[in-house]
Amino acid sequence: MATELLFRGDAYLKSASAHVLASGERGVELDRTVFYPLGGGQAGDAGVLLRAGGERVTVSDTRKGESAERVLHVLAPGSPALEPGEPVTLEIDWERRYRLMRLHTALHLMSCVITAPVTGGNIVPEKARLDFDIDLSQLSAEHIERETNALIASAIATETVWITDAELDAQPDLVKTMSVQPPRGAGRVRLLKIPGIDLQPCGGTHVANIAEIGAIRVLRIRSEGKHNKRVEIALAS
């Protein structure tokens, strides 16, 4: 019972029509979705499912199901039970998702400004962070902000590239984030390419052109342990 992941092909899809496959305590599964499930540090989408009669059912979160190809749309408490086979129109909270896309893509750029292994990361609509295995004294907020914003200003179009698991295994240095396994499935791995800047496995949603990020500011830098120096950023506007 796999769900077609429409956001993989087009991160800018805000709505779609779908049918309910199953509905349970943990959430609703659909035959296709534009809702990104929590993963790779990126928060799951929120939004609504519109029933044929016009009733709006709130999706408060989206999570992966028992496999990467299964998506659970988590409904707000008190939501009605949806019927298997029922048609629904999906609408994501686009303003929220677009912030996630801009912040997520900004983290790719920041991982090129700070040349150290990435030990963790997280993206929520208000802010995003990466943890690095680096000495705290080597992290300057002013430098990170200036260099990341200079990359953003280069206004480069991003690309999605697929390679085989074997090709990835032959290039282990592509994997910067030690805490997150690259998204694999059916022998293929999805990469985000920012030509001339970055290439790394990533299953998240990204902006089409890095200029869309606008600019970032560093909120704070602090130590979260010997191998975790955390850099937290927000969108400047």
Ligand SMILES: [Zn+2]
């Ligand atoms: Zn990414």
